[in-house]
Amino acid sequence: MTPVGGKLSWQSYTDETPSADDSDVLVMNGLWEQLNVTRDSSDYLWYLTDVNIASNEGFLKSGQDPLFTVMSAGHALHVFINGQLSGTVYGSLDNPKLTYSSNVKLRAGVNKISLLSVAVGLANVGVHFETWNTGVLGPITLKGLNEGTRDLTKQRWTYKVGLKGEAQSLHTVTGSASVEWAEGSLLANKQPLTWYKTTFDVPPGDDPIALDMGSMGKGEVWVNGQSIGRHWPANIANGNCGGCNYAGTFSEKKCQMHCGKPSQRWYHIPRSWLQPSGNLLVVFEEWGGDSTWLYLVKRTSPPPPIWFSDKTATSAYLL
Structure with a gap:
């Protein structure tokens, strides 16, 4: 994966813990x-x-x-x-x-x-x-x-469904404009229950593009109001990634790979969802990640190798 588009300029909004005086709460014993x-x-x-x-x-x-x-x-x-x-x-x-x-x-x-x-x-x-x-x-x-x-x-407990940012639809263009976002030195980084937003232009070319979420903890990502997936890179895979031998009875723990790494780091952004400029990217971070290391990346694949053979010889060679 190759970074594209340069460093993104992020803004943040921290979700607050609710109050028993909020609207749409339930109050029950137990x-x-x-x-x-x-x-x-x-x-x-x-x-x-x-x-x-x-x-x-x-x-x-x-x-x-x-x-x-x-x-x-x-x-x-x-x-x-x-x-x-x-x-x-x-x-x-x-x-x-x-x-x-x-x-x-x-x-x-x-x-x-x-x-x-x-x-x-x-x-x-x-x-x-x-x-x-x-x-x-x-x-x-x-x-x-x-x-x-x-x-x-x-004892008496008050219940509140969902987060304030969900109710305000902060992942949408209209919702994101309804609150005041912090930026610059006031940017909230490595804080729980934090929303981040930025805008970006479509990278040139037609290579597949994605968002590198390796620096984040857990949450969800939206582009122009469309979810591209839930992220949880802070939860790394454990297990034994030693030698691989498929002999005997198979189980899901055989021949494990990528121990100590998240199950997913890059999140694909369909180019069909994008406009030439001003695309809204919103990330909800539940645990507390570092948005300064969030990048757009593109996947470039080298052309397949071309083999040539000499009809008069018994061997072939790679160009």
């Missing part, structure tokens, strides 16, 4: 299964609640932060405490369930707990697939308080 709430309208579901911390809590003086534990049916989870990302965990095809457990910084008074549960499309087919769950189902506990362990599972 934890609900994700797909039953989202109805597959979004990959994302926010679980929001408040935690009150008394001013006489011992950890406020000792500095020993309480242990926050969240158990989820999958597939991925981002934990925000008072608007700041505290951690990210994700499951796998073999075991989509996950557990977040970490000491968290809390303050006296009301603390905002925001859990962003993500469905990533792990296979859910098989016997009784209708019983397979997604989302935060608990238990959720806070350990290290004066009372010991506080169970947050059955």
Whole structure:
């Protein structure tokens, strides 16, 4: 792949954690299964609640932060405490369930707990697939308080389907013009839940073109409002890429290649979707990637080798 078009000039917009006062929220006691709430309208579901911390809590003086534990049916989870990302965990095809457990910084008074549960499309087919769950189902506990362990599972939770950027259609020309974007020294790089946009002209020629997403984490990409795919280059392939021997019973783990690399790095952009200039490119970055290393590239293929043979000889040669 060969870079084309030079360096792209990016702008950014950071999605905010929602509030219980936002419109289109659901308020219920206890934890609900994700797909039953989202109805597959979004990959994302926010679980929001408040935690009150008394001013006489011992950890406020000792500095020993309480242990926050969240158990989820999958597939991925981002934990925000008072608007700041505290951690990210994700499951796998073999075991989509996950557990977040970490000491968290809390303050006296009301603390905002925001859990962003993500469905990533792990296979859910098989016997009784209708019983397979997604989302935060608990238990959720806070350990290290004066009372010991506080169970947050059955308290009041607020649910918000999707991200603000999704609702604003930031991937479209009209939607992207509805918010103020940061640029230059204010560009948000390596930050979670960040949208990036730029414009570009069609590279000359007719070689296939693509977007090099190797510097990004996880999210989705659009060109002129059309999705060219979901990206997840931060999730690299593991396994044993040793010697290859197909002898014996075959399994998917035989003769593995490209261990330590993402499943996909380059994302094809159909030239038929493009106009000569001013094409809108929007990237949603869920984890926090580096947009300064996003490039347009083209694929150039050398001509096939041409073999010539001498009719009077028994050999052939390569031109």
